[in-house]
Amino acid sequence: MKHGSLFSGIGGFDLAAEWVGWENVLQVENDKFCNKVLKKNFPKVKRYGDIKEFKGHKGQCDIISGGFPCQPFSIAGKQKGINDDNYYWPEMFRIIREIRPLWVVGENTPNITKMVLDEIYDDLENENYSVQAFDIPAGAVGSPQYRYRTWIVANSNKVRCREQEKKQIFSRRPTPEFCPWWSVEPRLDRVAYGLPNQMDRGKGLGNSIVPQVAYELFKAIEYDNQN
Numbered sequence: 001m002k003h004g005s006l007f008s009g010i011g012g013f014d015l016a017a018e019w020v021g022w023e024n025v026l027q028v029e030n031d032k033f034c035n036k037v038l039k040k041n042f043p044k045v046k047r048y049g050d051i052k053e054f055k056g057h058k059g060q061c062d063i064i065s066g067g068f069p070c071q072p073f074s075i076a077g078k079q080k081g082i083n084d085d086n087y088y089w090p091e092m093f094r095i096i097r098e099i100r101p102l103w104v105v106g107e108n109t110p111n112i113t114k115m116v117l118d119e120i121y122d123d124l125e126n127e128n129y130s131v132q133a134f135d136i137p138a139g140a141v142g143s144p145q146y147r148y149r150t151w152i153v154a155n156s157n158k159v160r161c162r163e164q165e166k167k168q169i170f171s172r173r174p175t176p177e178f179c180p181w182w183s184v185e186p187r188l189d190r191v192a193y194g195l196p197n198q199m200d201r202g203k204g205l206g207n208s209i210v211p212q213v214a215y216e217l218f219k220a221i222e223y224d225n226q227n
Helices: 012-020 032-041 089-099 110-114 117-126 198-207 211-226
Strands: 002-006 023-028 046-048 063-066 103-108 129-135 150-156
Touching (some): 002 089, 032 046, 063 089, 089 117, 103 211, 117 129, 117 150, 150 211
Parallel strands (some): 063 103
């Protein structure tokens, strides 16, 4: 599988793709600090800047992922939705239409379900994708923080089973199976203490997806492809 990430940030989706054995072929990220991190950790991947200037072509990758900006929907913001200058789902959807990947995985704040999730369903279904949203917190894979997020998974050329739409996966206590993910992680206060470029790093970490959750979704996609 060839994977491309939009709004790549510091490469959370790309790391998960690497864990599952996929090839990262493109990253679209405009932030200068994040691009330094991407260049260091994924030196062979083609990187692009402004998403509005990026043009995809059919078959460029098999799966597109993207944690498109949450500011338009977050309860911490003004919740302007589609009227917010940071509403970038249309750009992500444009690229999906250009590349026509087999799979799409998006991530955003849970408040998106009250604002534009139905429109996202409509956009993808009109392009012949089957779509389902999952509410998966980081705690579901053993993280000490909950970090609730909505994950949107779409597969081409399949009909979505409507009685299962917007299925929720609730948090559960860490088990030995998941704890190793976090056994080497420092406490949150140490992550942000005493680091050079502290503000940039804090922003990068705060905006990043949880790659352990993406990995579980990617594993399910890989299993589906093999069966």
